[in-house]
Amino acid sequence: MTARLATLLMLAIAAPALAQTRHNTSAPIDFNAGYIELQDRANRAILSGDVNVRQAEMTLTAQRMTVNYTGQVVDGSPQVSRLDASGGVTVTRPDQRARSQYAIYDLNRRVITMLGGVSLAQGSNVVNGGRLTINLDTGRATIDGSAVGGTVRAPDGGSVTTQGGRVTGRFSVPKRD
Template identity: 70%
Template sequence: MQRLLAFFAVSLVLSGAAVVSAQTAHNSAAPINFSADHIELQDKANRALLSGSVSVKQAEMTLNAARMTVAYTGQVVDGSPQVSRLDAAGNVVVTRPDQTARSNFAVYDLNKRVVTMLGAVTLIQAGNTVNGGRLTINLDTGRAVIDGSSVGGGGGGKAGTTTSSGGRVSGTFSVPKRN
């Protein structure tokens, strides 16, 4: 019950947004490890293009997508370029402890320590599901805000979930068994 309340210290406001909290702070200074089928380095543009089953891992967070653009500052510290932003597209999945989010697109701004997911967003935690158009996760506070703004249609449409339509947030809350 406490976990349900922590997850859904949800505040539904008139704008159709849900606020979710319960994650611990993310270590955005941790190294970023990646794998992909293909990489194209564009040094003059300070970016790398990754494609084909892209997987990026930083600390306890994993970001998977079909394609990803990695922007870096041009500065090299301890032999590694300083990554400032990741743009992901195609079947995007962000996994954190006890939390999985899916969408069509995502942007991870390392300087702001914020992940923004767009289009057919589904957030699952502790058996609860929330769907919307945009999800913003503050990695310092663990606060997630979902709103109904629509990019690419409604939620995942999987069994047991309710899809978002008309710019609204929707979902399913699990109810603990009672004796």
């Protein structure tokens, strides 16, 4: 069995166990942080210091976050298009927690991509890999081992070096009589 086939098999097994319900991506985004720097000409804000962002039932935490907005204002608020998070990133949804070094929340596509030392846990099931993609419309989470080695540009301008890898994990087994 090839490594790619094994990875696909692992994802096929994991998908039903790690799927979530649809997330309300239209809900307002509340945040708190130790510091905020507004860069209006660049249509962005930089949040730092134990950043906590909440949208509906989802929470995103990190040490630093760049909030990009479109320049359009609706009901007195700028329209956020993307969040780039770095430093101990955690995404928490009902019954699911994901951790990584970096994350990008693309609000237009309604997708969160997490990079670098990814861990996804639901109950006692845990899957680890190099890159996690969460589709917030379908609730589908996919993890790969980032088998393509090289350097990936991180949201904060730095880089994450991937060495090729595999998806690993552990699934719980129900007790039987």
